[in-house]
Amino acid sequence: MGRAEGFPDPLPEGVKFSEQVRLCLEADLLPDGSFGRQWLVVAGDQVTILREDGRTTFPLRELKEPKAEPVVGGGILTAKHNGRPVELVHYTNSRSGKFSEAAKLLEKWSRGEEAEWEGKEEERCPKCGFPLEPGTKVCPVCTPKRRTLVRLAGYLKPYWPQAIGLSLLAILNTALGLLPPYLNKPLMDEVLAPKGHVAPLRERLKLLGILVIILALSRVLMAAVGAAQGWLSAWLGNRITHDIRSRLYHHLQYLSLSFYDRRQMGTVISRINQDTGQLQRFLVWSVQDLIVDSLLLLGIGVVLFWMNWKLALWVLVPAPLVTFVAQAFWHKLRLYMHRFFYRWSRLNALLSETLSGLKIVRAFAQEPREVSKFTKRSWELAYTGVQVERAWALAFSGTSLLIMLGTILVWYVGGRQVLFERISLGTLMAFLMYVGMFYAPMRALSWLVNWCSRSLTAAERVFEILDTRPEVEDAEDAVPMPRIEGRIEFRDVSFGYEKNKPVLKEVNLEVRPGEMIGLVGHSGAGKTTTINLICRFYDVDSGEILVDGVPLRKIRLQDLRRQIGIVPQDTFLFSGTIAENISYAKPDATREEIIRAAKIANAHDFILRKPDGYDTVIGEGGQGLSSGEKQRIAIARAVLHNPRILILDEATSQVDVETERQIQEAIGRLVKGRTTIAIAHRLSTLKNADRLVVLKEGRVVEVGTHDELMEKKGEFYRLVQTYREVSKVRAVER
Amino acid sequence: MHFWHGGRPPGGAPKPGPSIPLPKELSTEFRVLKPEALRFFREGGSLGLEVDGKIYENVKVVPLFPLSDDEGWISVIDEDGREIGIVERLRSLEPESQRALREELRKRYVVPRILKVRSCREHFGLVEWEVETDRGPRRFLTRNLRETAQRMGVRLMFSDVDGNRYDVPDLRALDPKSRALIERYS
Ligand SMILES: Nc1ncnc2c1ncn2[C@@H]1O[C@H](COP(=O)(O)OP(=O)(O)OP(=O)(O)O)[C@@H](O)[C@H]1O
Ligand SMILES: [Mg+2]
Numbered sequence: 001m002g003r004a005e006g007f008p009d010p011l012p013e014g015v016k017f018s019e020q021v022r023l024c025l026e027a028d029l030l031p032d033g034s035f036g037r038q039w040l041v042v043a044g045d046q047v048t049i050l051r052e053d054g055r056t057t058f059p060l061r062e063l064k065e066p067k068a069e070p071v072v073g074g075g076i077l078t079a080k081h082n083g084r085p086v087e088l089v090h091y092t093n094s095r096s097g098k099f100s101e102a103a104k105l106l107e108k109w110s111r112g113e114e115a116e117w118e119g120k121e122e123e124r125c126p127k128c129g130f131p132l133e134p135g136t137k138v139c140p141v142c143t144p145k146r147r148t149l150v151r152l153a154g155y156l157k158p159y160w161p162q163a164i165g166l167s168l169l170a171i172l173n174t175a176l177g178l179l180p181p182y183l184n185k186p187l188m189d190e191v192l193a194p195k196g197h198v199a200p201l202r203e204r205l206k207l208l209g210i211l212v213i214i215l216a217l218s219r220v221l222m223a224a225v226g227a228a229q230g231w232l233s234a235w236l237g238n239r240i241t242h243d244i245r246s247r248l249y250h251h252l253q254y255l256s257l258s259f260y261d262r263r264q265m266g267t268v269i270s271r272i273n274q275d276t277g278q279l280q281r282f283l284v285w286s287v288q289d290l291i292v293d294s295l296l297l298l299g300i301g302v303v304l305f306w307m308n309w310k311l312a313l314w315v316l317v318p319a320p321l322v323t324f325v326a327q328a329f330w331h332k333l334r335l336y337m338h339r340f341f342y343r344w345s346r347l348n349a350l351l352s353e354t355l356s357g358l359k360i361v362r363a364f365a366q367e368p369r370e371v372s373k374f375t376k377r378s379w380e381l382a383y384t385g386v387q388v389e390r391a392w393a394l395a396f397s398g399t400s401l402l403i404m405l406g407t408i409l410v411w412y413v414g415g416r417q418v419l420f421e422r423i424s425l426g427t428l429m430a431f432l433m434y435v436g437m438f439y440a441p442m443r444a445l446s447w448l449v450n451w452c453s454r455s456l457t458a459a460e461r462v463f464e465i466l467d468t469r470p471e472v473e474d475a476e477d478a479v480p481m482p483r484i485e486g487r488i489e490f491r492d493v494s495f496g497y498e499k500n501k502p503v504l505k506e507v508n509l510e511v512r513p514g515e516m517i518g519l520v521g522h523s524g525a526g527k528t529t530t531i532n533l534i535c536r537f538y539d540v541d542s543g544e545i546l547v548d549g550v551p552l553r554k555i556r557l558q559d560l561r562r563q564i565g566i567v568p569q570d571t572f573l574f575s576g577t578i579a580e581n582i583s584y585a586k587p588d589a590t591r592e593e594i595i596r597a598a599k600i601a602n603a604h605d606f607i608l609r610k611p612d613g614y615d616t617v618i619g620e621g622g623q624g625l626s627s628g629e630k631q632r633i634a635i636a637r638a639v640l641h642n643p644r645i646l647i648l649d650e651a652t653s654q655v656d657v658e659t660e661r662q663i664q665e666a667i668g669r670l671v672k673g674r675t676t677i678a679i680a681h682r683l684s685t686l687k688n689a690d691r692l693v694v695l696k697e698g699r700v701v702e703v704g705t706h707d708e709l710m711e712k713k714g715e716f717y718r719l720v721q722t723y724r725e726v727s728k729v730r731a732v733e734r
Numbered sequence: 735m736h737f738w739h740g741g742r743p744p745g746g747a748p749k750p751g752p753s754i755p756l757p758k759e760l761s762t763e764f765r766v767l768k769p770e771a772l773r774f775f776r777e778g779g780s781l782g783l784e785v786d787g788k789i790y791e792n793v794k795v796v797p798l799f800p801l802s803d804d805e806g807w808i809s810v811i812d813e814d815g816r817e818i819g820i821v822e823r824l825r826s827l828e829p830e831s832q833r834a835l836r837e838e839l840r841k842r843y844v845v846p847r848i849l850k851v852r853s854c855r856e857h858f859g860l861v862e863w864e865v866e867t868d869r870g871p872r873r874f875l876t877r878n879l880r881e882t883a884q885r886m887g888v889r890l891m892f893s894d895v896d897g898n899r900y901d902v903p904d905l906r907a908l909d910p911k912s913r914a915l916i917e918r919y920s
Pocket of ligand 1: 261503521522524526527528529569
């Protein structure tokens with residue numbers, strides 16, 4: 001196939017190669033580290049680095065060990081030429097995916113192998129340019145934006161009768177509100193200060209009575225409607241917010257762990273709290289204010305023009321000014337409010353952090369520093385709070401002044417008209433009252449419009465989470481697996497938490513059903529990562545993991561997780577009783593089962609001595625228990641789960657050797673017929689293992705039984721030697 | 735009504751007592767390379783180091799405090815990944831070494847510093863930035879900064895959609911327009 005213009009990136013304009021171009025990649029850094037364009041071109045069997053001002057060429061065969069070496073913020077494609085390292089091209093993270101693929105390709109080509117560019121076609125949203133997940137077409141950023149209002153309205157759907165009721169109430173309320181000022185006209189012109197024909201006093205008294213009754217009735221009715229309206233809208237708004245909040249929480253439970261790796265927990269929490277809170281205020285208050293104010297504005301406007309359109313025109317004079325001033329202040333206000341919220345959440349974060357780390361603070365006598373840190377942040381918050389209020393106050397008085405301008409104009413112009421008897425006194429009075437009512441919704445609206453746009457942003461942020469697809473998701477053709485035998489296979493598995501920084505590299509491993517595997521290696525070698533992949537907390541970058549011969553991606557997650565029991569390295573217990581924690585994965589466990597699990601984990605004896613036994617309440621994160629006790633509860637929890645695959649990540653690292661031996665014996669009985677993967681630094685922990693797997697810097701370097709590996713005198717032998725020496729020293733010291 | 739104007743909060747916090755310095759003997763593994771006995775040189779695509787007459791080829795350098803002190807405390811690592819030692823101050827080296835080391839650091843730690851924000855456009859929930867950095871002009875996309883930005887005092891760091899990080903060492907030092915643009919989106 002001839003791809004003359006270059007692949008996957010186009011060749012720069014006007015550049016030609018006489019031989020066929022097999023690969024062309026554009027890099028975005030120059031050799032000196034500044035931004036600029038360079039191209040890596042493979043044409044025929046020549047590798048060319050093309051710069052704006054020249055080119056360097058190497059014969060493909062002479063480039064040995066091409067590597068995409070990661071650096072902070074990007075990478076360098078390096079190779080050995082005549083035994084000397086050369087840096088071919090430099091690039092930022094934007095291009096590093098492509099260059100690591102290119103490195104693999106160069107490696108194969110330089111060995112004379114046939115290979116094709118397999119890099120995933122990196123797709124970007126055609127509209128906004130956001131990089132899309134491979135295989136998806138829906139952009140998570142721009143697609144949902146335009147539909148926010150529609151979606152919000154969608155949440156209203158189940159409650160449409162209430163929503164319609166609410167709208168009717170709003171209209172009624174507005175109409176009622178328009179009545180009282182109008183009563184001014186008959187009050188003045190017929191009762192108090194009639195001109196021309198004057199009715200007898202009794203009739204005027206009677207009319208006064210009627211007017212008072214109408215006024216009183218309308219006020220009572222308005223109060224009732226207002227109350228009903230407030231209640232109904234609160235009901236509706238809270239329902240909808242509750243719906244959204246629950247959806248959000250539900251979704252958060254299923255999002256992949258890498259979603260959380262990338263974010264601070266604090267910002268996720270603030271999304272749930274702040275954004276749904278804002279949404280609630282918006283739905284409960286702003287929406288109905290928006291409706292009522294618009295109706296009011298319209299209604300009053302119509303009445304004013306109907307009463308006297310010439311005078312009404314004067315009323316409109318300050319209107320554009322009010323809107324303008326409100327807009328101008330809005331920008332400042334938004335900045336301050338944003339700062340205020342930001343500082344508020346920072347203060348909260350500090351508070352929760354120091355309170356949970358109180359022990360450390362005390363231990364290192366850092367109370368004064370923590371106090372002053374808090375004081376400082378609290379002060380910043382107070383200061384911003386004042387800024388916000390000041391901006392509000394200024395904006396408010398500014399607009400009030402402008403509004404008064406309108407009233408002043410009407411006084412003067414209208415007063416003259418009354419004096420020249422062009423309109424009646426009653427008309428002016430009623431008019432003035434309407435004018436007073438006219439500006440309030442106008443001012444409110446100019447704020448509300450902005451406020452709504454803010455709330456819509458909050459809604460967008462919430463929807464953004466709702467639209468984030470769980471990265472680890474059941475495939476459409478996922479198969480149920482009611483009973484897993486326990487065969488686990490790793491085939492060329494590579495994985496990194498951050499792209500292009502592989503933690504596991506081409507791992508191959510086969511675990512037989514019922515086998516106990518000991519995973520050993522230095523800290524940071526990738527042991528926990530390996531089991532994270534088995535549990536499918538993360539998906540592999542390349543290669544495949546199979547359980548019972550079925551690719552992990554094809555197994556229903558529920559089935560997989562239900563049959564894996566894990567005792568994680570850092571024990572996490574929920575606040576609740578000990579029994580609740582043990583039966584976390586099996587809430588319907590009987591007392592007997594709980595006790596049996598505790599016995600296997602060797603936890604029974606210490607639980608016995610707790611004042612409330614199995615009903616002892618432990619605090620958040622397992623406060624009130626020793627580390628070893630927490631670990632044993634975690635073991636009991638995994639045991640009660642009765643898994644087909646048991647994973648013990650440093651499960652007994654915090655208990656003494658004797659207790660460990662007892663737990664091992666119990667687990668030994670338990671694990672018969674179950675696949676077990678155990679990780680331990682204390683190598684004696686793994687003496688029951690059928691086979692040991694040694695990991696080093698993300699690669700499997702040795703596999704075999706304990707004796708085989710000792711004989712081989714390789715990596716494991718060295719580990720054992722150091723371990724022995726250290727234990728000997730310890731023994732002497734004792 | 736009072737208007738506060740920043741400054742110190744009322745009633746300062748008590749100061750903790752002086753701390754006891756760490757005894758020097760404790761830090762046996764810690765080798766600070768003496769600038770006099772040190773020479774960095776470039777050799778083809780890689781960096782070499784000569785210490786006390788001993789030559790290391792293909793050394794890697796890692797800034798240990800890239801944000802708070804980008805020209806100090808630089809760890810030098812040999813081909814096998816062992817630390818040879820630490821350069822305490824880049825400026826104390828002779829000019830030739832300084833140049834070689836600086837060049838290498840710039841390649842190994844690609845976090846552009848933003849000097850000026852030319853423009854900033856929001857569309858469909860992404861912000862498109864056009865900035866001037868210490869590595870030249872750059873155009874990139876970010877999501878709303880509120881999510882990704884890290885604030886450390888006056889410093890602000892944020893990432894674009896590809897995971898590249900950008901550094902604003904001191905927000906106050908930017909020109910008012912750039913600052914306003916950044917503050918609008920963060
Ligand atoms: N969530 C994460 N995000 C980014 N990097 C990670 C993450 N978790 C682990 N790493 C990195 O991956 C590498 C392997 O970590 P892993 O937890 O698998 O080590 P380990 O072999 O279990 O070590 P240990 O014996 O100390 O538990 C480490 O370099 C670690 O820094
Ligand atoms: Mg681990």
